[in-house]
Amino acid sequence: MKIRTLLLGIGLSVGASAYAAEPIKIGIPVGLSGAASVVAPSAVQASELAVEEINSQGGVLGRQLRLEIADDGSGAQGAQRAYDSLVFQRKVDVIVTSQNTAARNAGLPIVNRGRVPLIYTSFYEGRSCSPWMYINAWVPEQQVAPVVDHFMTEYEAKKFFLIGSDYAFGRGMLQYTREYVESKGGSVVGEAYLPMDGSDWTAIISQLRSANPDALITSTAGGAPNVTLTRQLRAAGISIPYGYYALDEGTAKSMGDNAEGIYIVASYLSSLETDANKAFLEAIEKKFGSSAETPNELSVPQYEAIYAYAAAVEKAGSTDSAAVIQALGEVTVEGPRGSVIMNKQRHASLNMYLGRVAADGSVQLVKSFPKVDPGEQCPQFANK
């Protein structure tokens, strides 16, 4: 009997100490295969770097952080499997993801059922509200104004033409752009969409020509559509001011002189001359060497979101979901993008940068817009 109690006691204490050392699990659903696999490696690297840095300073509440990465196949179906596995089998404490909206929306019900905090780190079309979600990337309210204002003041543009891919982000961004242009006294002389996998822009370019606009703003799906549209515009000799919502630095670089003159708006540019950004770039370079991916608008918010989660757990004193959700809106992260706090109806005010692609494909900073407000996103979370 005594021996049994003793054994039980040893067992319990071993169990308890194992429990204390149990790492905090951060789930990363990401498109390792499929369309998003172009950008996925940079997001994974940024996450690994954040976890390594935090662990080397003793972790959070004495516990180490551990990444649990799941492939979502870049789509909604794969996302459901990835979320299911992360939330219910691997029992992660938080999910941090830069998936596209469709994949994330597929995962949200699972997050709600499993009551796991989710930090969304991709720019998107706005107004997604969930009790378990925070967002640290930009929405149309932060993205549209800089480029439209610049075209109106610098080029005296009045007539705008809008081209997009036919999906939630493409249409959402351009609808907001139309409202914004009209509110500023301009007009939209044409708005045209092609399916996401479409590559023949001939008819749209002819429409653009006959509408004779002063400026062009486009919001296509990342990857191939970015490129085909730009090439065909250039081949057709279109040279009006050209703003691109979905163009990232990496794609611009590979497009070379085709992309020259395109304006992009971002909350992060790898050329940012801040100490935090320089340190971050060095750390990525040091950790991954020649296989380092260029940090971008998706990977940097991912890095910052892991720091935000770590800070929220410290503040809450536990990984309890409700307490962490409460704390996430109160912690500030000093990251490569500056200081970010997700206290605007679950979104964040961000420093936005207007850049122009140079002949060699690099992005030159034209103007910066400090602390751009995300506007009315989720009024129901105004005081939480």
Place this chain on the structure above:
Amino acid sequence: MEALALDILTTAAILFVVSTGLMIILGVMKLINFAHGAFLTTGGYIAYLVGAAGLNPWLAVPAAAVLGFLAGLVIERTIIRPLYHRPLDAILATWGLGIVIGQVFALTFGRGVQFAPSPILGTIDVFGNEYSGYRLAMLAVAIVLAVALSALLSFTRFGLNARAVIANEPLARGLGIDSANVRSITFGLGAGLACAAGALITPLLSVDPNMGLPWLVNSFMLVMISGVSFPSLLVASLLLGGSQVLVSTYISPILGGMTIVVLAALILRLKPKGFSRA
């Protein structure tokens, strides 16, 4: 109005150039080559490599044609020939081959998009309209190709043999025509044409491992309704490509993307044998 006419003509020209390789293989071998899309992609990557090596972009087209022809000969000998008497399996084999080729490109070059330089930059003035020089060049290429292929079929020994095999293969073999040889050269020719077409369309697009797939669908529809004849393929390209441009311009580019497929289905419903065999 002139711009619309140019859009229609150049769209038809591109469709024609992309479809010829598929049609010639279907005609002679009675085989729908589902690796056609992958061959187009191959041409795209050849154009990318030629550009990356700093060579003249025009070189991409003959390079793709020659490499495609040689690869076609090898593929015919190793994969297609053992399946001559199992036509369904042969079609499946080309489908699988297409997947393998796509994956090889994904593993070699990654899934990201690449670029090939355009041999003609800027626009040309046509009847007072600034129009993309490269699209106009595609129009010229399509005309030259149509003439050259018709001449090949009508005035050469290979063309005569090929037409005999198209008309009645057992009879042609009985007359001493080496039909296996004709098939082999045809597959090489089809693959070469597809690769060259891939290199030709790339300057307007971008290269990625799946770039050929939408073109495979459109060329398949075109070849289905045109039957085996270059003039009727031209007519089909003009009709379907023209409808696509008209629908895109006047109704919606989203519907425009479906026009070719929907129209082809309607035409096949009304004229089950398509244009040439009606």
